[in-house]
Amino acid sequence: MSECAQLRIGREFLASISWPSSFRRKDHDRCYCHRCYPADLADTLTVAGYTYVIPRGWTRFAVAVDESFFNHHNVWDTWLNCYHGTSIDSAKSCVEHRQMLLPDDMTMHGKKIGIRENHIPEERFVFTTPSISYAALDYYAYTHSFRSPYDLKLYSIKVVLQCKQKADSIIVQPETVGARAQGRRLCPHIPNEELEWKTKHRSSVMIYGLLLEIKQNHASDDSNSPQYQKLNISVPPASNVVAPEPSTSEEITNTIPKSEPLPLPSSYREPMSKTRIALLVVLIISTFLPMAALIIGQIYKSECPIQPWIPRWMTVFGSVGLSASCLMFVILFINFKWHPEEEIGKYVSGCILCLLLFFFLAWLIAGSVWIFSVKPKVQFVQTNVTTYCQETLYKFAFGLTLAQYSLIGILICCGGIVALFGCLC
Numbered sequence: 001m002s003e004c005a006q007l008r009i010g011r012e013f014l015a016s017i018s019w020p021s022s023f024r025r026k027d028h029d030r031c032y033c034h035r036c037y038p039a040d041l042a043d044t045l046t047v048a049g050y051t052y053v054i055p056r057g058w059t060r061f062a063v064a065v066d067e068s069f070f071n072h073h074n075v076w077d078t079w080l081n082c083y084h085g086t087s088i089d090s091a092k093s094c095v096e097h098r099q100m101l102l103p104d105d106m107t108m109h110g111k112k113i114g115i116r117e118n119h120i121p122e123e124r125f126v127f128t129t130p131s132i133s134y135a136a137l138d139y140y141a142y143t144h145s146f147r148s149p150y151d152l153k154l155y156s157i158k159v160v161l162q163c164k165q166k167a168d169s170i171i172v173q174p175e176t177v178g179a180r181a182q183g184r185r186l187c188p189h190i191p192n193e194e195l196e197w198k199t200k201h202r203s204s205v206m207i208y209g210l211l212l213e214i215k216q217n218h219a220s221d222d223s224n225s226p227q228y229q230k231l232n233i234s235v236p237p238a239s240n241v242v243a244p245e246p247s248t249s250e251e252i253t254n255t256i257p258k259s260e261p262l263p264l265p266s267s268y269r270e271p272m273s274k275t276r277i278a279l280l281v282v283l284i285i286s287t288f289l290p291m292a293a294l295i296i297g298q299i300y301k302s303e304c305p306i307q308p309w310i311p312r313w314m315t316v317f318g319s320v321g322l323s324a325s326c327l328m329f330v331i332l333f334i335n336f337k338w339h340p341e342e343e344i345g346k347y348v349s350g351c352i353l354c355l356l357l358f359f360f361l362a363w364l365i366a367g368s369v370w371i372f373s374v375k376p377k378v379q380f381v382q383t384n385v386t387t388y389c390q391e392t393l394y395k396f397a398f399g400l401t402l403a404q405y406s407l408i409g410i411l412i413c414c415g416g417i418v419a420l421f422g423c424l425c
Helices: 005-016 067-072 088-097 274-299 309-338 344-372 391-424
Strands: 044-047 050-053 059-062 080-086 126-128 143-147 154-165 171-173 196-199 205-216
Touching: 005 059, 005 143, 005 154, 005 205, 050 080, 080 088, 080 126, 080 205, 088 154, 088 205, 274 309, 274 391, 309 344, 309 391, 344 391
Parallel strands: none
Antiparallel strands: 044 050, 059 205, 080 154, 126 196, 143 154, 154 205, 171 196
16 A cells, blocks of 8 residues: 555655754654544543543654653653644744743743733643644644645645643643533543643653644635534633643744635545546547457458458457556546545556557557558458458558557647747747
């Protein structure tokens, strides 16, 4: 199975922001999309006696940890799993500082950490949550726009840090985004009353992963459709809002995007492009020609004594052509059904197309020798003479070779025109 596209896009995004490679642990990267983490796997696990909510739909890029620290404090087995929604700049700063800083702390660059706008004054804590759903809310996790240099598609990427936290350092409190007042539950696994954790112990929160939620933007999004509506939670007054503090060396403003593109449901499928439609039409049309060649070659397979290879040439052309058309239909279907997560159609169809082109070119040359060499003496009346060939068979074969040569000429001319136009431009 080819690599998940989420991992590729995530790596491209990290490269674009110069994510520190020395803190990467590529062997521990993991994708939790519907393909890599199927629906039949558990939504939660029990870690250190507490619920660990699996970050379904997200892709983790592992962060190198201090193995001596982790082993000494038995972090993997006794500390709890939690999340911290943030921006990519804040996440990068946290990783470079090897910890989350508190308000009023000074970064290594001499920048004083402040309390983010619209958050409760004097709340000098590091905030985390056991729920990936809560960490991903727009109040906490920033959404970045990113265009992939690989496929030039535009993506929306949310950022959450995945952490381990010492259990006895945690102060548990309810959510602070107004969900309880509206009677809404934010996480199916963690009650609203236990969604926020806070601590003043910097070293009790250790980052071990960067989570990215990668969604492709679509120009045809209908944000008014019910299936695209997001959770309707109003932002409470600033005095009642508690959110994770940014641990960054740069001041962050406008942390909640004003026009964030809405994610599409997982069942959404990108419409077939004009290129694919054109390819499908060409495949349908090109199927009839080999079919006719195969039928005529079989009907008159013994009625061309002047050159018995003519009906054989027609039969082979028709058989290979039909097989190639069926195979291309299958590849086109696979590419449309699973694109962009799979790139199988692009590479496999390219290799098969090259092989078919070489075969048909060689077979065209052979057929031309057999068909054109007997043209001066072939006759269609006297069936008991060695110069006889069934008229429909011969004329169809003759026309088929001319059609193929014409197609080659058209392709060459079109290629030359495109190349000339490119030079002129």
